[in-house]
Amino acid sequence: MQQGKPPKTWFQCIECRARYPINSIIYRCKACRSLLEVQHDMQELRRRDASEWKKLFQQRYKSTQWPYGSGVWGKKEWVLPDIDDANIVSLYEGDTNLFWAERLGKQIGLDDLWVKLCGNSHSGSFKDLGMTVLVSMVRQMIAEGAPLQAVACASTGDTSAALAVYCAAAGIPAIVLLPRGKISTAQLAQPLANGALVLSLDTDFDGCMRVVQEITEDETIYLANSMNSLRIEGQKTVGIEIVQQFDWHVPDVIVIPGGNLGNVSALGSGLTMMKDLGLIDRLPRIVVAQAQRANPLYRAYLKNFEVVEPMQAETTLASAIQIGNPVSMAKAIRTLRQFDGMVLDATERELADAAALGDRTGMYNDPHTGVALAVLIKLVQAKKIARTDRVVVISTANGLKFTDFKVGYHEGKLGFEGVHRNRPIELAPNVAAVKTALQKVLEARR
Ligand SMILES: *Cc1c(COP(=O)(O)O)cnc(C)c1O
Ligand SMILES: [Zn+2]
DSSP states (O other), rough: OOTTSSOOOEEEETTTTTETTTTOOOBBBBTOOEEEEEEHEEEEEETTTTHHHHHHHHHHHOSTTTTSTTGGGGHHHOOSSSSSSGOOOEEEEEEOOOOHHHHHHHTTTTTTEEEEEESTTTSBBTTTHHHHHHHHHHHHHHHTTTOOEEEEOOSSSSHHHHHHHHHHHTTTEEEEEEEEOOOOOHHHHHHTTOOOOEEEEOOOOOHHHHHHHHTTTTTTEEEOOSSTTHHHHHHHHHHHHHHHHHTTTOEEEEEEEEESSSHHHHHHHHHHHHHHTTTTOOEEEEEEEEEGGGOHHHHHTTTTTOOOOOOOOOOOOOGGGGGGSSSHHHHHHHHHHHHEEEEHHHHHHHHHHHHHHHHHHTBBBOOOHHHHHHHHHHHTTTSOOTTTTTEEEEEEGGGGGGHHHHHHHHHHHHOOOOOOOOOOOOOSSSSHHHHHHHHHHHHHOO
């Protein structure tokens, strides 16, 4: 922190508004145990007007000016201004491509469907956005003399991969707690490759989360889960980036898959900040998509958020959102109220077929993007989303991390017959056999 100057950011309790310094080791309010959020000195940020902010962000966009070419650090003043550039641990995350999914849109009844490919990122998921911020802050605290020995998280696979990558880049020890047998092969390989201490526990994510919260009560081990609101500050850039990529025009609807629910609040927080600072004058609707087997937010939504209960999550292909007791439930509800939000869920078959349908139009979807697409299809069919609406689906991870899911689908081993199943034709290595096979296929197409 710059000595002597007033801080530009601080942690603030979402309930009682108590404040704590941004470099303190704290995850919940000491007074009332509620979640914290990072607050910014908005007066300070208003010293630049909206057009100046746009110009600054545009200048930095994808530049090589370290660290401002990063999609996250290009917005440093809005994310974590109280950090020395020298402590930033960046792998040039963010600024992922947003593309017009024209063919898929036509097939499902939308003229203006866009997909934000957040999985085209360093560790293959959008968790990189928040992890760069958290690990940078850890490096800063260590530089200031904080007695931190390691950073730890519970994970459904992507948080641990991101934590392991950023800690390896910074030379800080990482500890990851994973539910045994409940993540993909790639997701287990990632933290191992990056040298993290990998603890595989015979429980689910919620069980790992309980353990890591106790372990990190020892202040020398820092908690990297999204309960730590530093992560949210990085994740919130995704919404800002989408608007920037549309030349500062706001889409009508943004669909995001939700598990622990930090990200829906992050999405809302970035957009709210843009509106507060005059860069946009309206907000999109936000849709949270959940797997039916882990849908506590959907259940609460059906009851107008008057009854909010954790559940026992069941095994789902959408393993990164297999969470029954989301830490950020309260923040997500607040965001949905503010953004005229909708919540819907998808069955295993729906999510797998929707992912595969997208693949047939040139995507390579992970199961979570499948959940988002399945929910979108249902909302269009129900006319809750209009054909002409500009819709953005946030694709949260790279399909290459979920080879088990893809192979299972096309081999028909997921317990149902996928509509878009495709199998290799095994043939003798000769021209006649190949010609016969081609003829059959081409005739079938006619
Ligand atoms: C983490 C994650 C999500 C959900 O984000 P939450 O903040 O936990 O709701 C969705 N998709 C993927 C691939 C993820 O890794
Ligand atoms: Zn409080």
